[in-house]
Amino acid sequence: MIEFDGVSKVYQAGGHELRAVDEVDLTIEKGEIFGVIGFSGAGKSTLVRLVNLLESPTSGRVVVDGEDLTRLSKPKLRKVRKRIGMIFQHFNLLESKTVRHNVAFPLAISGVPKRELQERVEEILEFVGLSYKADQYPEELSGGQKQRVGIARALATSPDILLCDEATSALDPETTKSILRLLKRVRDEYNITILMITHEMNVVREICDRVAVMENGKVIEKGSIFDLFSSPKHPTTQNFVRTVMENEIPASILEGIEKRGSERNIYRITFINEHAGEPILSRVAKQFEVEVNVLFGQITELQGTPFGHLVVELQGEDKEILRAIDHIQSNVSIQEVEAHAG
Structure with missing residues (x-):
């Protein structure tokens, strides 16, 4: 046209x-x-x-x-x-x-x-x-x-x-x-x-x-x-x-993680369509020996379709974290986040 x-x-x-x-x-x-x-x-x-x-x-x-x-x-x-x-x-x-x-x-x-x-x-x-x-x-x-x-x-x-x-x-x-x-x-x-x-x-x-x-x-x-x-x-x-979907982790939260002295395993999970309403993280916490700490999240709508993301910290043994990531990847997109306080 x-x-x-x-x-x-x-x-x-x-x-x-x-x-x-x-x-x-x-x-x-x-x-x-x-x-x-x-x-x-x-x-x-x-x-x-x-x-x-x-x-x-x-x-x-x-x-x-x-x-x-x-x-x-x-x-x-x-x-x-x-x-x-x-x-x-x-x-x-x-x-x-x-x-x-x-x-x-x-x-x-x-x-x-x-x-x-x-x-x-x-x-x-x-x-x-x-x-x-x-x-x-x-x-x-x-x-x-x-x-x-x-x-x-x-x-x-x-x-x-x-x-x-x-x-x-x-x-x-x-x-x-x-x-x-x-x-x-x-x-x-x-x-x-x-x-x-x-x-x-x-x-x-x-x-x-x-x-x-x-x-x-x-x-x-x-x-x-x-x-x-x-x-x-x-x-x-x-x-x-x-400007419409803030995805930066607040510095105060990152500082709290640093004070604990734990290794960071922070990931951004993207939800689209029907997955936006599924209890994926709840299932992960039940099936694997990991704790899921939600640091930041937002869900909106794009052209009538649910779309959103969560930034989470996975706590546990490396082997269990990898198993949890594999399970999440079979449903939605997940990417590691390099985040720094200050």
Whole structure:
């Protein structure tokens, strides 16, 4: 549906080159919600503006539904842009217009007949839950309601693609959840491909099917949500994952282990799907001559699937510990942890 093929965007600043996007290769499939995450200045907002050629790439190809946008004439590019909706961080609403007129605006400039325009506006306002606010002005709305208007306006022209540039960054956590649920409905009911640009890992965890991590204009890691949460490779990805799933053992606990003077046998156990609810460690403690000391743990949900990890200390004879590890490995993933106090 969307393909970045060796795409770069270079700016000239004070006689120096700034590579905002650097040789990016990405493919976003039809009907998926794809997240691009990165810290400020990573290049993610520039990347999303390349999709509808609000920014033209310095090199490489931007392909949408099989068409290389960099080779299209202006009339054909305008036609493609009508199939691409965009949602902004700060809503970008017309303050002097009512909710109804804000949603109708892209239809009006496209020359849609009045009756068809009115029917479409009513349909979309019903979908986003704002029919009762149709005649109010943006200043009378909450932040979440303003973003719903932004979503309705983006959907008015029946796009195939929805670009979301930090669409929830100006919202509180509860409102963010409601907007993410709405975007999921947009994908499911309209089969729209959504490209999410964000710096919030909880947004990625909540809604995205796959994700790419950007740093200094480059994609440094990409994959499914499970891949990135269960086994992040790059330090930047690991930092993002820690913002929603802390997995560092508190120093006070490690200091307590050191004071006991016992040899450390610390392991991280990862649980996925049905294993998240199984009493695996309880069975280990009963079947083998080991004691299981849970140091840290967390279970969450990724795309409706339970996922979590426990950091445990296994105490006992080496032989029994190895037997216990073999048993755990037959059910779930287990890795030794090198942990240091201080």
